[in-house]
Amino acid sequence: MNRVTVLLSAIALLITAISVYLSFRLLDPTPPKTLILATGTAGSAYEEMGRSYRKTLRESGVEVQLLASGGALENLELLKSGEADIGFLTMGYPAAQDAVNLRSLGAMFFEPLWVFTQDNDLLEGNLDSLRRTRISIGPSKSRSNSASRKLFELNGLATSDLNLFELDPTTAAQQLKQGKLDTLFITGNSISPVIKQLLSSRNTVLVDFERADAYVALFPELTKLTVPAGVGDLALNIPSSDTRLLAFTAMLGVNKDLHPITQSLVLEAAERIHAKPDLFHQAGVFPQARDQLIILSDSAKAYYADGRPLLLRLLPYPVAVLFMQLIAAAIPLLGIAYPMFKLLPSAFHWIMRHQFYRVYSELRQIDRSIGNITEAELKTHLERLENLEQKVTGLKVPITYSTMLYALKGHIGSVLKRVRDALG
The missing domain is CATH 1.20.58 (Methane Monooxygenase Hydroxylase; Chain G, domain 1)
Known part of the structure; x- marks a missing residue:
């Protein structure tokens, strides 16, 4: 072959390769094969949910690495720093205001604040009894920790006057049963093994929030929920009466640069996991298209409006990814390489x-x-x-x-x- 022909062909191939590379960079047709999901402490609802996501997404060929944390507040930090791709957060938390690199996939489940105690004075509404008791409010970066402190403040209790412990749910539950603690504050979904265990225990009592309506009026991000009498143990009628709780709403936060089709895949998994009936809601209530301080991603808006993306409706996830890669490669080939070779x-x-x-x-x-x-x-x-x-x-x-x-x-x-x- 003539050297001129070889040179021209080499230049054309080089330009084509550069065009394909730039096309892949701009269009980002290759979603990640591994996701890091920030969950929570051992025994928490976040940990249980994380296992469900890992199992569900593995069916589509995506591996999920669970990153244990102190809870929702630490998850927010992990997402902001890029150490996690997705994570469980709590709606309405003020620190989320500056999370400009994050997006929401919507509300996923209720996350009540449970207060279990062995203190009879507290059960009778005497909050001053907390000053002389031993209280666990959860790890320092958990939602239960910040919520408990806010609750003490609203009721005129200085944390410096309280004997507080920042224990993980599993440890705190064990110490409560052993009499080493008097009261336990814990935030989490009823799926949590620790909450299930405490709710059915004869040695602890779930505290009723008598003024739940007042808290909800003051803080609209809260929801009043009711635990039916006997739901913990029908035979023993635990709890012995309907009990009012205050609940936050858990959401899934993602890095805004996470691939759109991956966000849709995570939402599909969320629908399979959270649409099931729960102690506090009927089937199909969650997930919900709700955003507060962290706005919904464009992928989430499209998913809630139209359902699964067309590619995921027509093709399995790995095939859909391959199809996107072929499209990304075809654009420069058709737009640049073909005219170049014609010339x-x-x-x-x-x-x-x-x-x-x-x-x-x-x-x-x-x-x-x-x-x-x-x-x-x-x-x-x-x-x-x-x-x-x-x-x-x-x-x-x-x-x-x-x-x-x-x-x-x-x-x-x-x-x-x-x-x-x-x-x-």
């Missing part, structure tokens, strides 16, 4: 003709000067023409340019004869 013959023809024209330009210059120059100048022309003849004879061109090549050699020979005749 190759024209470019090659121009280069070949340009080589001939350069020789003809020099040949015409010599031919016009033959009758008006000295003998020394004629000898110089003779040498130039002999070099040109040698150069053209060694020129390699495709067979289609043979006519032009032989015509050029004939013209060089004609001018060469004139120069020799002039020299005598």
Whole structure:
């Protein structure tokens, strides 16, 4: 193959490769195969939910790594720093105001604040009894910790006057049963093994929030829920009466740059996990298209409006990803590479003709000067023409340019004869 053809083809292939690379960077057709999900402490509802997400998303070929944390507040930090791709958060938390790099996939489930106690005075509504008891309010970066502190403040209790412990739910529940704690504040869904255990225990009592309506009026992000009498243990009628709780709403937060189709896949998993009936809601209530301080992502808005993306309706997830990659590769191929390869013959023809024209330009210059120059100048022309003849004879061109090549050699020979005749 002619070197010019090889060079042009190499340039075309290089530009095509660069175009495909830029297309992949701009269109981002390759979703991640692994996601990091920030969950919570051992025994928490977040941990249980995380296992469900890992199992569900694995069916679509996406691996989920569970990242344990202190709870919703630490999850927010992990998402902000990029250490997690998705994570369980609580709606309405003020620290979320500056989370500009995050988006919401919507509300997923209720997250009540449960207060279990062995303190009879507290059960009778005497909040001052908390000053002389041992209380666990959860890890420092958990929602139960911040909610408990706010609750104490609203009721005129200084945390400096309280004997507080920041224990994880499992440890706190064990110590409550062993009498090492008097009261336990815990925030979480009823799916939590710890909450299920405490709710059915005969040794602890669930505290009723008598003024739940007042709290909800003051803090609209809260929801009043009721735990039915006997739901913990029907035979023993635990709890012994309907009990009012205050609940937050848990949401899924994601990095705003997470691939759109991955967000849709996570939402599909969320629908399978959270649409089931719960102690506090009927089937199909969650997930919900709700946003507060962290706004809904565009993918979430589209999912709630129209359901699964068209690609995921028609194709399995791995095939849909492959299809997106092919589309991304096809755009530069069709828009750049194909026209470029179509232009190759024209470019090659121009280069070949340009080589001939350069020789003809020099040949015409010599031919016009033959009758008006000295003998020394004629000898110089003779040498130039002999070099040109040698150069053209060694020129390699495709067979289609043979006519032009032989015509050029004939013209060089004609001018060469004139120069020799002039020299005598």
